[in-house]
Amino acid sequence: MSPQVIPPALERLIQDLTKLPGIGKKTASRLALTILRRPAGEARELAEALKGLHSSIQLCSCCFTFSENDPCAICADLKRDSSLICVVEQPGDLLAIEKAENFLGHYHILHGVLAPMDGIGPGEIKIKELERRLDSGEVKEVFIATSSTVPGEATANYLIDRLRHKSVLITRLACGIPMGMDIKYADKHTLARAISSRSKTT
Amino acid sequence: MSPQVIPPALERLIQDLTKLPGIGKKTASRLALTILRRPAGEARELAEALKGLHSSIQLCSCCFTFSENDPCAICADLKRDSSLICVVEQPGDLLAIEKAENFLGHYHILHGVLAPMDGIGPGEIKIKELERRLDSGEVKEVFIATSSTVPGEATANYLIDRLRHKSVLITRLACGIPMGMDIKYADKHTLARAISSRSKTT
Numbered sequence: 025m026s027p028q029v030i031p032p033a034l035e036r037l038i039q040d041l042t043k044l045p046g047i048g049k050k051t052a053s054r055l056a057l058t059i060l061r062r063p064a065g066e067a068r069e070l071a072e073a074l075k076g077l078h079s080s081i082q083l084c085s086c087c088f089t090f091s092e093n094d095p096c097a098i099c100a101d102l103k104r105d106s107s108l109i110c111v112v113e114q115p116g117d118l119l120a121i122e123k124a125e126n127f128l129g130h131y132h133i134l135h136g137v138l139a140p141m142d143g144i145g146p147g148e149i150k151i152k153e154l155e156r157r158l159d160s161g162e163v164k165e166v167f168i169a170t171s172s173t174v175p176g177e178a179t180a181n182y183l184i185d186r187l188r189h190k191s192v193l194i195t196r197l198a199c200g201i202p203m204g205m206d207i208k209y210a211d212k213h214t215l216a217r218a219i220s221s222r223s224k225t226t
Numbered sequence: 227m228s229p230q231v232i233p234p235a236l237e238r239l240i241q242d243l244t245k246l247p248g249i250g251k252k253t254a255s256r257l258a259l260t261i262l263r264r265p266a267g268e269a270r271e272l273a274e275a276l277k278g279l280h281s282s283i284q285l286c287s288c289c290f291t292f293s294e295n296d297p298c299a300i301c302a303d304l305k306r307d308s309s310l311i312c313v314v315e316q317p318g319d320l321l322a323i324e325k326a327e328n329f330l331g332h333y334h335i336l337h338g339v340l341a342p343m344d345g346i347g348p349g350e351i352k353i354k355e356l357e358r359r360l361d362s363g364e365v366k367e368v369f370i371a372t373s374s375t376v377p378g379e380a381t382a383n384y385l386i387d388r389l390r391h392k393s394v395l396i397t398r399l400a401c402g403i404p405m406g407m408d409i410k411y412a413d414k415h416t417l418a419r420a421i422s423s424r425s426k427t428t
């Protein structure tokens with residue numbers, strides 16, 4: 025295919041879109057062509073939203089989530105329990121937990137997981153900052169909610185080990201069968217974990 | 227979840243992204259959070275690409291594809307066969323056919339398919355413009371390459387009927403089993419079409 029078949033302005037947008045996660049060349053083309061077919065106002069609106077993103081959002085200096093204010097809405101909320109800190113990998117995990125609507129403590133965003141192969145050690149994620157929060161003595165429980173992936177588990181185990189000498193209760197997110205799932209379709213690792221973590225009926 | 231948990235600038239971008247095809251609330255959140263985690267320069271670059279899109283791209287006045295020049299690179303290419311016109315639904319279909327690298331004629335973009343339920347009749351897509359191109363007498367073959375969906379087939383059949391009295395050869399894109407597919411996994415409609423369109427071996 026001759027390169028000039030795709031107009032350069034379109035090609036540039038396609039290239040930029042493929043940098044995003046989960047967006048390949050085909051999806052990027054489809055998105056770009058849709059944007060082009062729709063009114064120019066929609067593209068401008070999206071462009072403005074992108075431009076305003078970094079300038080108006082910063083990291084909360086307490087929990088390190090993305091926020092327009094410092095401290096963030098959660099850290100500033102006096103109705104939330106500041107003695108309970110939920111540790112997550114990324115701000116997106118905080119949003120997922122907030123959606124469950126049954127956690128009323130504070131958060132701490134690590135901004136990553138331990139990945140020695142990629143050069144990410146304890147100094148590269150916000151662990152020292154977590155320890156500093158615990159030093160105030162106000163925190164009673166650290167609830168580790170990293171993903172149940174290999175790096176997520178490794179990070180959780182490292183944290184458990186490192187915080188062992190602090191006088192706080194350390195808890196983990198429960199692992200098991202997803203709600204509504206037929207156990208026939210659960211993978212054996214999930215099932216093994218669900219069996220060993222079986223809970224008493226009340 | 228209290229609404230202020232998601233910063234308004236982030237929420238605005240998520241809302242704008244969900245307007246794109248195939249992007250739901252979850253994907254939009256993931257994309258927006260990734261953009262936010264990466265350097266501001268990348269978001270700015272994407273914003274500029276979006277802004278420049280409509281201002282630098284127009285429709286080719288001959289084949290109606292998106293192009294920075296009028297006529298487009300294909301219509302202006304003297305090495306291509308102007309007596310053969312491939313009719314497609316959208317500019318994205320043109321790109322797909324160009325990738326196959328075995329079509330060397332010109333194109334005509336309908337910018338839609340007939341969809342009476344949505345109020346899209348023959349006057350809403352570029353059929354009159356196609357007829358006008360045929361009136362010049364230069365075109366010998368109209369190759370209809372609409373999708374093999376219900377509206378795509380309906381549009382093809384309408385075109386065949388409407389162009390019947392013109393002295394041009396009308397051809398259709400072949401339907402059959404995709405390359406490399408095990409026929410066990412082909413759906414019965416595709417298989418039926420592949421059987422009735424079976425070709426002689428040479």
